[in-house]
Amino acid sequence: MNVYAPALANAHLPDETTSAFASDAVAGLTQHPKLLPPKYFYDAKGSDLFEQITRLPEYYPTRTELGILRDRGAEIAKIIPDDAALIEFGAGATTKVRLLLESCRFAAYVPVDISGDFLTEQADSLRRDFPDLAVHPVIADFTTTFKLPDAIHGKPKVGFFPGSTIGNFEPHEACRFLRSAREILGAGALMVVGVDLEKEERILHDAYNDGAGVTARFNLNLLVRINRELGGNFDLSGFVHRAIYNREQHRIEMHLIARKPQTVRLLGTTVSFRAGESIHTENSYKYSIERFGALARGSGWRVRTVWTDAAKMFSVQALVAEA
Template sequence: MHDETNRFMTDVISGLSAQPRRLPPKYFYDAIGSALFLDITRLDEYYVTRAELAILQRHAAEIADHVPAGAVLVEFGSGASTKIRMLLDALPQLAGYVPVDISAELLQQEAEELHRDFPALPVWPIAADFTTEFALPAAAGSRAKAGFFPGSTIGNFEPHEAEHFLACAAHTLGPGSAFIIGVDLEKPVETLHAAYNDAAGVTARFNLNMLERMRRELDAQLDPQGFRHHAFYNSAACRIEMHLVATQPQRIRVDGHTFDFETGESIHTENSYKYTQTRFAALAARAGWRVEASWTDPQGLMSVQALRCRAG
């Protein structure tokens, strides 16, 4: 069994053994899950991508001013390359681009397309879990570094996990580095509910694909049709929660372990925290970053923040 499969197995057994039961959202993103998420970003209800693209289109030159000429740009969780292309167009003096993503297949495909479209830009892809320590390519050397983390993925972390991630990014990128990061903002509950419960059911398929992936890769015995997608806003925690809820008694068997579910019992698969500008700035400060600038779309749905590393 490969190391990645071993980690997946360990995390599934650990998560299903916990109370309440949970599965890490990073396992959404196999090839099928990544394609489904791309479909989500094109939905009318899903404001995140549309709002962030509007910010990048309008403010790319200003954002680029925070990235020094000759820097290496590291994208954490690169996925599809739509957003990075806008930034690359405004950063002709980059020394290199390092996309980091857990989906090796999508990573290679996007890297090849970027190399064709930006032939003068060295592209050094890294297939890795960006939430853990990873080494930058030797070619990056001692050049200045900048990070890019769009899509409000920071909201998928618990606040203490987000702080840890930002601290690790500060260590990876180094003192004085820049970090361009997308942060989802608080907004009416109706907007949030529609974004995570789309009429076409794409988000539901994305969530349920976690169970299908367990069957494909871990030989888990389970009935995906015995669970339903459930997403709601937890106002006390300022977060959207996504769950897989058993519609009747269910049993999951994997690697000699058996997990029984009563009707209504759920597996917590994802959080998506929403921030105010003030709360996010305080979180970043605790991790060694200060906010240099922030931009929002006209409706104030999303923000893009330019951070500067204070760590020494």
């Protein structure tokens, strides 16, 4: 029985995804310190805001990664097996995958994401633009084990995980994800991963505290979702976005800070905030090439090739699943 059903009946259709959101939100907000999982950033509004972030002048990762994929496309194509299927974990906008599809000959593309409507829209767009490509979207939480479509059985598998999303996992979670991806793709598979690199702190600070406030709206959209989908009553004006660099942990941390004392109710649970109290919403780990190589090896992968931009701000890495 869904224990959240009465509250959800007045908020959002109590489907499996919403029930997971409800469980995670209640669990996270009743912990100390409080937290919310970053995977819930990406409803339709959050996905749109993130696309806006990627075009901001301060936000270097997207344009730098796109530059690597564009400039090194021919080199990437040389290591892709014939008749391969490309499986994208956490598929969002198609800008990056289009570069791979244009430079490499894939027989099939499997975008995997939890946001079904957005996924279907992007898949339809790719079918129109790549009529010879078989597109098989899978609606699933890519951080868990899921089944690949029967249509790609027997084809060589190439995973794609761009955008430095690997840095949003705690290191042990990144290991677990890479092990899961290896199990899904199989021994001998390739994985092309975007990995953000360590750099000067001012660049990092500005990238996550943009002058236009788009990242702040993206962060606050988590509370908007809770109000809309879970019947919460957050006073949005009572919270402010803050991103800081934790030097010891090699990570950017995103927080929502309470401006004033506030009591919030959601799904029959009361959550109190002190002035200055934080909801920790995201980490973004920055790696050296050596540290990420060690993480990959500990997860059943071998680093085959590393491509970077000239300034070594970002890397695209090709991993091979060990037998």
